[in-house]
Structures are given as structure tokens and as C-alpha cells.
Amino acid sequence: MSPEVPRVSDVMTTRPRSLPRDATLHEAARLMRDEGVGDVLVTVDGRLCGMVTDRDIVVRAVAEDRxxxxxxxxxxCSADLATVRPDDDTGTAVRLMRERAVRRLPVVDEARRPVGIVSLGDLAGRDVLSLPTLEEIWKAPPSV
Structure with missing residues (x-):
């Protein structure tokens, strides 16, 4: 009998930080600082519509004098997001990270409300990623 593949809900970080789409970059930066996170999910009426990272703020805002x-x-914010559901297996998350060259995936419920976030660190910490796969995703150029 083969071991069961963990679900995203087994490895994800719960209670992701989020702000509405009309919140400012300043609010997002302060939230990231105060919560010690590098990303904030962006919502409209509580539903996921994007993600902004600390790198996005630097490259898309500070460097552009916004x-x-x-x-x-x-x-x-990045709006074309790959997402996973809590009941997806971690192999789905790994595949999406590899295909999209991303290090984080929002976890959403059926109504696209954010319920978590799964990162490379979450997967690596649970021995879900092979070393070659981890290196492949980590070395991929940023998608900005």
C-alpha cells in the first residue's frame, strides 16, 4: 500500500493576510511588516482577485515612482493567479508552482474566498518536494 499524498490543507498556512483591492500600497506594506509576511491577498467583496508581494511593491510601485x-x-497586484483548494493534493500545488514559476499559491474555497496560502517552504518542510523540483521552482525567473 502506497503512502497517502498529503492534502493542501495539511501543509498550508491558514488565515492568509488580505486587503481589499482599493487598499493602498502603504497599507499592504505596513501589514507585511507588522505580520512578518511577504505577500497579501487582494480581494473584492471577500473573494480573491489578486496578490501583491513585497517584490511587486518594489518593482511595480517604488521603481515606477508611484x-x-x-x-x-x-x-x-498580480491578477492572473493559479489557485488550489484545501482538498487538492500537494502534487497539484507542486505542478502549478512548476508550471507558473511561482513560490506561493493562494488556497481558496468554492466561492474563491481565501482560506490559506501554500508556499515552497510549506511543501519543502513536509518533504513533499523533491530536491530537483524545489531547485527548478526556486531558480525560475520572477514573474513580474
């Missing part, structure tokens, strides 16, 4: 106090997250 005013962090007035620029809404909706203007710089």
Missing part, C-alpha cells in the same frame, strides 16, 4: 499612500493595490 505614491504608496494613494496607489490602490488593484493597480499593481
Amino acid at each position: 505614491d504608496a499612500r494613494i496607489t490602490p493595490l488593484g493597480e499593481i
